[in-house]
Amino acid sequence: MEKKISSAVIKRLPRYYRYLSELLDKGIDRISSGELSRQMNVTASQIRQDFNNFGGFGQQGYGYNVEVLKNEIGKILGLDRQYRVVILGAGNLGQALANYAGFEKRGFHIVGIFDVDKKKIGNMVGTLRVLDMAELTDYVKDNRVDIAALTLPKSKAPEVANKLMDIGVHAFWNFAATDLHLPDNVAVENVHLAESLMRLSYNIANIPHS
């Protein structure tokens, strides 16, 4: 393992990956650090430094090979694997995640969606039928589940996360407005929308208006 990349660089990798994917989609197979710099609004020297961390595929007068670079970053980000994802909570947010085609493309397969609400159970969300939360334990025991996305009320999320952890789920994408207190060997990525909105209001209050 040659993983000694700093966490500051790691943080920037998803954005690089997104830009490189878009370039490939447009049929662009090579790009200079200068051109990528203009598109991403990051300095060219930062781009070169960042990419040098994992091999530096740029060549003088040629630039970077977009596909090679994208695949390399994808490997570092764990995107060379396939993930099976269940969604807990079939409300609007859960449905939005289930229907977002971009996840499937990156290797995140939504395989199940669960709710406690009798009015939602049995409904179709895309190609999936909403299952009863009461069946969750059996489902996880019978099917590999790599990631649980929690789009539950904050009052329920910690309990459901703990139950899932006990039966072997070790990664959570948490949309509930609360922190999950889980051991260090469990991966948790929080999307706290209310906090995001507070950052926006801070910026509104502090941006110099021309």
Next chain:
Amino acid sequence: MEKKISSAVIKRLPRYYRYLSELLDKGIDRISSGELSRQMNVTASQIRQDFNNFGGFGQQGYGYNVEVLKNEIGKILGLDRQYRVVILGAGNLGQALANYAGFEKRGFHIVGIFDVDKKKIGNMVGTLRVLDMAELTDYVKDNRVDIAALTLPKSKAPEVANKLMDIGVHAFWNFAATDLHLPDNVAVENVHLAESLMRLSYNIANIPHS
């Protein structure tokens, strides 16, 4: 203006605000840095340092007055104002945002939701009727709009953002999987869900499993 708080501290304020709000909801009106430290999993000395930045209301043997502290942080974050928000895109994600009661409580009022899809226009989302995107310009000219939430496809988001900016909207909550290239006097907060999922897969690939 006594705003010389570092951006590292500012970044942590929304999370403090969330915890303090939860304490108040539970009827807890004072708390020590030690207790808050245990709940938030942050060192007590970091909490004390952070809070000292804006007055430091902690008292030896008493702790912090939760409400005073929450209000002070709220003021810094611009939460002492009311914001009028329109949502562009009435899909699942737009509907999820429109229906989330937590935003209203913090002073973010969803006043309009728009779509181009004839099947969605006229439908009710909570108490709002989905309006035709063709009416957006007139709506913004006739009504104060502080924030536009973009839950549109990435191919449409930049164009809609530019149009809104031209008619006076200067804050965007962007859920489209693309960056908006807007002037510095425009506030943009991005929620890039695909990047969030990549951070999770990175953590899955790099967490030491016991």
